[in-house]
Amino acid sequence: MPKNIILDLDTGIDDALALAYALGSEELNLIGVTATYGNVLVGDGARNDLALLELFGRPDVPVYLGEPHALAKDDFEVLEISAFIHGKNGIGEAEVPDAAAGVQEQSAVDFLIESVERYGDDLVIVPTGAMTNIATAMQRSEAFARNAHIVFMGGALSVPGNVSPWAEANINQDPEAADYMVRHGRDVTMIGLDVTLQTLLTYKETGAWRELGTPQATLLADATDYYIRAYDTVAPHLGGCGLHDPLAVAVAVDPSLVQLLPINLKVDTEGATRGRTIGDETRLNEEEKTSRVAVAVDVERFLEEFMARLSRVARGEAVGA
Ligand code: BDR
Ligand code: CA
Secondary structure: OOEEEEEEEOOOHHHHHHHHHHHOOOOEEEEEEEEOOOOOOHHHHHHHHHHHHHHOOOOOOOEEEOOOOOOOOOOOOOOHHHHHHHOOOOOOOOOOOOOOOOOOOOOHHHHHHHHHHHHHHHEEEEEOOOOHHHHHHHHHOHHHHHHOOEEEEOOOOOOOOOOOOOOOHHHHHOHHHHHHHHHHOOOEEEEOHHHHOOOEEOHHHHHHHHHHOOHHHHHHHHHHHHHHHHHHHHOHHHOOEEOHHHHHHHHHHOHHHEEEEEEOEEEOOOOOOOOOEEEOHHHOOOOOOOEEEEEEEOHHHHHHHHHHHHHHHHOOOOOOO
């Protein structure tokens, strides 16, 4: 039986790769995409989700509009660095036509709450942008906080952040939301920079997609080449682009790809370390650990899985297409 999954995306080039990873996975049943903000405005993210789902042959997957800004703010503007890494349109200025379908009437937060009520342990939620939708669902529904199984991309435990020495981009968008999520969630897995900066893609792999010549492959190659070029500028020592968001989906499919440290997490919300993910000293001696943080990854096996699944989508053979 495939596992039900909801992706909460700020699409975003690596979010697009995460979407493709899910659509290339026979083990997963994508029941919906909830849009958040970060790499792009929430509306632009939803637009990209709909367009990509149509391109990948799955226009039946519903997309829900999420919260437009952080809990403690009343608006949101895309950071210059985000636009540099993902392009103004979020997908590296690659062109994909608007989808025929629009977003659902139901809000992302209501859909998240209802889905956990309905599927319980048969659902995993993978947030890969700002954690605002997830925290809002937890604030509105204690049952959601108690029962949701979450694998999120964000944070950095053993390495510095990528927007400041302390903060990773997704956590930095809304530290209060991320803090609420890790303090109130009962099953939260963190896939942070500790592992995602070890999983890199290069022009060699995008070249293989390009040779397939399908519209799906061309879009994936164009967007990812833009992302690799941005990484070549901001982090040339890496020699490729970080597969942040797809790794979170991969771990939702197969947790044995990473080594997990059980821990009670918190997020600093004050002072210079605002946005830092770290152990909560007030829960250090509690027996129950509500989070797990990935501290090591089987890079070779993940990259094999990634290429197998992405190539399936690139050939126009997404699961259920
Ligand atoms: C995370 O930030 C976003 O820019 C990426 O899509 C990824 O989710 C990496 O820090
Ligand atoms: Ca993202």
